[in-house]
Amino acid sequence: MTESALDTITVSVWRGNAQQGDFEDFEVPQQPSQTILDVITWIQRHLDASLSYRFACRVGMCGSCAMMVNGIPRWTCRTHVNKVMQDNRLRIEPLRNLPLIKDLACDMSEFFEKWQRAEGRFEGGQSRHEAVAPISPQSPERIRANAAIECINCAICYAACDVVSWNPDYLGPAALNRAWSLQNDVRDRRHAERLRAVSADGGCLSCHSQQGCASYCPNELNPTASIA
């Protein structure tokens, strides 16, 4: 391989909307410690300002930058190019299993609507005038909640899940993992309603334990264990 070929990356990026589209190739200069999000941002700033994608924090906190990178769902702001590049090429696509808006930006509505269906919101029973509930870090409930609580809503597990592909009604790993963390929150008052929600059609019993969610979660959570 020539020296100049090593200096650039050929990046195939999905362009288009839900009705039609294709991959478009871009040549991007290689940089030390470059992330996939750096590559996409470079294309948007230097080659095609109309490229649509989503990000916010750039440090792995907000969960908005996930895309398919060489066929694997990843958080692009924390994925280094030199760890995933194959033969100096990258293929970047929108997240699987979500409706496409344009280019790399998906519609997250159904993902978050499923959180609502899984009763994935906290509902406490105390007012702001009462003392803060004491929760021992050593309590079994708190330890169980801790194991599931660091979800950043990136939808990588949702994109990785084949059951979501087969069954559009399936609530998916993120919503069910959230339900599990709330079931272990002793301050929450909706345990019975949530159990009913996650036991219904499309709930926990739809999981096939394939563990794609656990394999690709960037925060190393295990939604399959939460569902079990």
Ligand code: FES
């Ligand atoms: Fe926030 Fe990547 S931009 S997690």
